[in-house]
Amino acid sequence: MFSYLRQTIRFTVAAWLDTRFDNPKEVFHQYSDLYDRMIEKGFKRNNFTYIAALALLQQKNDEGDHDAAIQRSLTIYGRMKGEHPFITSKDDYPLAVILSQQEGEVDDLIERMETFYRQLSKNRFWNGNNLQFLSQMLSLDTEHDSSLLIERTFGVFDELKRASMKPKTMHYPDVGILALVEGSRKSVDEVRVIRDKLNKQKKYRWHKDLNYKLAVQLVVSEALSEHAVAEAGLFTSMEVIMQAQQTAIMAGSIGAVAAADGGGA
Structure with a gap:
């Protein structure tokens, strides 16, 4: 029970x-x-x-x-x-x-993850669990050099700011997801449109951070079905990452959503 x-x-x-x-x-x-x-x-x-x-x-x-x-x-x-x-x-x-x-020694896997953590923490990103999560995600892509992935991450961060969606620390994993699928200006604009639509819905309008994450996952889920990331062996990993995020979202928001629904009864 x-x-x-x-x-x-x-x-x-x-x-x-x-x-x-x-x-x-x-x-x-x-x-x-x-x-x-x-x-x-x-x-x-x-x-x-x-x-x-x-x-x-x-x-x-x-x-x-x-x-x-x-x-x-x-x-x-x-x-x-x-x-x-x-x-x-x-x-x-x-x-x-x-x-x-992943193949390789544990020490090498951890060092690759720490390389991302150190480089990102030096510029724009705050230390903490969300940055660690982002670093873990980026280290899954072994097909590209770490410097390229870091450059992509900064690029996504800048695109989100341009679209008036400056990421909070809780959104670092969302930045990582977009970076792994080579998020472009078009992808970011799609995220903004979906987020804005969710923000206007009665049951979602008080959960803007949740809407941000949901919008990213909807855009990425569609991209994954055709993107080359599937050929690189990351498709299942990306889905697990999103499931883990959804679990965290549910744990943190289900009570608030229920309270909001009850308050409007």
């Missing part, structure tokens, strides 16, 4: 299983077992572990390989916490799992 799957995350899990597997009901039992194994190995029970389990489920591994992947994920998470002990939390689980699926 206390399962996190009794909360709103069940919709995310159900949609994910239904759209990716021919036998979602059967796969759900595999998914549930995988989650339990992650808990046994050291992950904590929460919504973000369920999202991380979705990322692991995509891997076509046998039981032994999954155990190795879980341990590698925990190792990477531990290294993240070692670098940033005060800002690393359970919402970093999904990115730790995705990073664990």
Whole structure:
């Protein structure tokens, strides 16, 4: 009765299983077992572990390989916490799992992530969990040089400011998502149009930060279906990132939305 799957995350899990597997009901039992194994190995029970389990489920591994992947994920998470002990939390689980699926030594993966963090923190971006999340996201793209990805990130940041959508720290992951799909002026303008429409809706007008994130995700979701990022192996990773963001959004806003609806009754 206390399962996190009794909360709103069940919709995310159900949609994910239904759209990716021919036998979602059967796969759900595999998914549930995988989650339990992650808990046994050291992950904590929460919504973000369920999202991380979705990322692991995509891997076509046998039981032994999954155990190795879980341990590698925990190792990477531990290294993240070692670098940033005060800002690393359970919402970093999904990115730790995705990073664990990359080839290479853990030290090299962490160093690449820290390179992004250091460079971005020197100019325009504030230190903190959101910058760490952005750095983790950028490090997933191993097809491009870090300097190019940083340049793209600054470019997206400037385009958002031009469109009167200057990102707050909570929007850093949105900047990263757009940078990974090479967000252009057209993409940013599409985000602004959708955000403005949401801001005018009665049930959304008091949640402008949420509308900002939703607008970015709608634009990026459409771009992912045709973008070359899918060929680079980032398609699933990007979807996991957006699911993790949606989980955070739900956790932070569902109570406020319910309160607003009740107040208008």
